[in-house]
Each structure stands twice: as structure tokens, then as C-alpha cells.
Amino acid sequence: MQRHRLKIINKLGLHARAAVKLVNTASRYQSEILLLYNNREINAKSVMNLMIIGAPKGAEIELLVTGDDEVEALKAVTHLINDKFGEGE
Amino acid sequence: MKNPIPYTLHANMLLIANLGVLVLGKPKIGKSELSLALLDRGHQLISDDATELFTKEKQLYAQCPVKLRNYLHTNALGLIQIDRIFPRHTIPHHPQQVDLILEIKPACDIPMPSDPFKPVTITKEILGKALPTFVLPSTTPVMLALLVEILVKNQPLRSTPCNDTV
Numbered sequence: 001m002q003r004h005r006l007k008i009i010n011k012l013g014l015h016a017r018a019a020v021k022l023v024n025t026a027s028r029y030q031s032e033i034l035l036l037y038n039n040r041e042i043n044a045k046s047v048m049n050l051m052i053i054g055a056p057k058g059a060e061i062e063l064l065v066t067g068d069d070e071v072e073a074l075k076a077v078t079h080l081i082n083d084k085f086g087e088g089e
Numbered sequence: 090m091k092n093p094i095p096y097t098l099h100a101n102m103l104l105i106a107n108l109g110v111l112v113l114g115k116p117k118i119g120k121s122e123l124s125l126a127l128l129d130r131g132h133q134l135i136s137d138d139a140t141e142l143f144t145k146e147k148q149l150y151a152q153c154p155v156k157l158r159n160y161l162h163t164n165a166l167g168l169i170q171i172d173r174i175f176p177r178h179t180i181p182h183h184p185q186q187v188d189l190i191l192e193i194k195p196a197c198d199i200p201m202p203s204d205p206f207k208p209v210t211i212t213k214e215i216l217g218k219a220l221p222t223f224v225l226p227s228t229t230p231v232m233l234a235l236l237v238e239i240l241v242k243n244q245p246l247r248s249t250p251c252n253d254t255v
Contacts, residue, residue, distance in 0.1 A: 032115070040139075043099035045116040048138035048162045052097070052154045 002065040002074040010084035013057045018085040019050035025080050031067025033077060044077065092184065095141035095152065096216060102135035102151040102185065103127055109185040111140065111151060111215070114193035118227045121163045123193065125239060126232050128175050135185055137161040142187070142216055149218040150184035158182070166240050174242050189221050196226035 008014055014022070026033045026044035033044040037059060042049045044063075055061060065074040080086075101112040101120045105127060112120050124134050136153035137160065143150055159180060161169045171178055190213050202209045213222040 027116075039094055040097035041099065042097070042139075043116055046099055046138055048157060048160065049099050052139055052156050 002063070002070045004063045004065075004074055004078060005060060006063070006078060006081060008055050008057055008059045008061060008081065010087050011057055011089045012087070013059065014050065014053050014055040016051065018087070019047060019053075021085050022050060022077065022080060023047045025076050026073070029067070029069050029073035029076070031065050031070045031073040033073055034064040036062040036064065092145060092150070093143045095143040097139050097141050097154060098215070099138065100140045101137050102140045102153070102187070104133040104135060104181070104185060106132070108188040109135075109151060110189055110191055111142075111187045111220075112191045112193065113213075113222075114227070117164070118193045118195070120193060121161055122165075122232070122236070124161060125163070125169075126235060128171065128178060129235055133178065133180065134161065134171060135180065143184070144216050144218055147218070149187040149215055149220065151187050152182070152184040153180070163236075165236055166243060169239065169243055174239050187215070187218075187220060189223065190215070192222050192224045193227050194224055199224055199226055 010018065012018065022044055023046070035042040035044050035053065037053055037055050040053060042053050044050070063074060063077060065077070067073065099116075101124050103110045103112065103124060112123065114120050121137055124137055128134055135151060136157060139154050139157055141152050141154055159171050161171055163169070171180065192213070199209060209224040211222045211224060212219050214220075
């Protein structure tokens with residue numbers, strides 16, 4: 001199992017469009033990818049889950065990745081978040 | 090006494106014959122399609138995809154996150170407003186006691202039952218509460234007729250008057 005804490009850094013936080021990009025990225029991997037924030041255990045492959053997370057810019061989240069491709073999965077999701085979901089700000 | 094702050098899990102919650110049933114399973118296993126079929130049979134959906142859980146007086150309670158109330162999502166049909174498709178359905182907003190758990194798994198991942206006269210049962214613990222858990226196979230094909238009916242009913246063309254796009 002891979003664990004990693006990181007901050008949401010894009011201006012709009014984990015909003016709907018960013019959430020869809022996260023689902024698309026996470027769904028490419030076989031591993032279970034969980035996002036922990038604010039007493040919520042969010043499955044990153046499920047879009048409705050992500051709609052309620054409400055993580056703003058600056059929110060610290062924890063990723064929990066379990067599976068055969070957990071290293072690549074964590075890397076891809078971390079990269080997406082650190083790249084501000086490709087939003088530029 | 091105010092309810093404790095809930096913990097949210099990726100799960101569906103249903104009321105079936107007055108019993109609170111929490112449905113667990115990986116994404117795309119069929120929890121939402123199963124919920125639609127149970128709604129069609131007259132049972133109640135408390136929450137789809139995310140369920141808030143808390144314990145009170147040694148019981149486990151479940152409720153729908155406020156933002157997801159009345160919504161259900163499947164990849165095939167997109168986002169569905171439950172009251173539009175099932176107008177007679179009422180969603181209780183107060184927390185419901187969880188009486189049992191269903192875990193949906195691929196059929197190949199389910200062990201042979203030790204007693205063939207009983208369903209495959211394990212015990213799962215959620216927030217410290219142990220509950221009987223029935224393990225059921227994800228079935229294919231889906232109930233296509235039901236999905237088609239819901240897809241068609243979900244189209245906005247029927248309910249919006251003066252729709253110029255028709």
C-alpha cells in the first residue's frame with residue numbers, strides 16, 4: 001500500500017471538472033485509489049464521491065493506493081494534482 | 090443528543106423491506122444498477138455512491154450526503170434524479186440504522202460456501218460495529234430493459250414544454 005499526503009494547489013480546488021480528470025486518471029489503473037479528506041473516504045474512480053469532497057485550494061489530502069500497479073497509480077494521480085489538473089492556476 | 094460527525098464511505102445505502110442495507114463493492118461492479126432495479130421493485134434508496142455513517146448507542150446509522158440527495162449515477166445513463174424517474178419514491182432524510190451489509194464481487198472472487206444451504210456470509214466491521222455481510226456475485230448482463238426505460242424517461246425532451254430542439 002502506498003500512502004502520500006499532498007496539498008490541493010490549484011485555484012478552484014477539487015471542483016467538478018478537476019474531479020472528472022481525476023476519475024479518468026485513476027480509472028486507468030487496477031489499484032484501489034482512496035482519497036482521504038475531512039472525514040471522508042473518497043474512491044477516486046467514482047465521480048459522485050468526488051463531487052462531495054469540497055476540497056479547496058490549500059486542503060491537505062491523503063492518498064491511499066493499493067494494488068499491483070500502486071506505484072504507477074500514485075505517481076499519476078500525484079502528478080495530476082501537482083500539475084493543478086492542467087488548469088494552469 | 091446531536092449525532093456524531095459522520096464518516097463517509099464509498100457505498101450505497103438502501104431500505105429493503107424495512108431493513109437498512111449497506112452495499113459495498115468496487116467502482117463499476119454494479120451497485121448503482123442494482124439500486125435502480127431495487128427502486129423499480131419499490132424499495133427505497135437512501136444514498137448512491139457515497140454514504141455518511143456514524144455510530145450511536147452501539148448501532149450503525151447511515152444517511153445521504155446533502156449534496157447527493159436524490160441523485161444516482163451510472164456510466165451508462167449518466168446522472169439521474171430519482172424523483173423524476175420514480176415519482177412515488179420517498180427518500181427518508183433522517184439517518185437509517187444499518188442492519189446488514191451486501192458486498193458485490195466478481196463471481197470468480199467469491200469462495201465456495203462452506204454450507205451450500207446458506208448464502209456466503211462473513212462479518213464486516215464498520216466504525217467498530219460488526220455486521221453480517223452477504224457476498225453476492227456481480228451479474229451480467231445487466232437488466233437492459235430497465236436501463237433503457239430509465240434512459241428514455243430521463244431525456245429532457247419529454248418534460249420540457251416549448252422545446253425548440255425537438
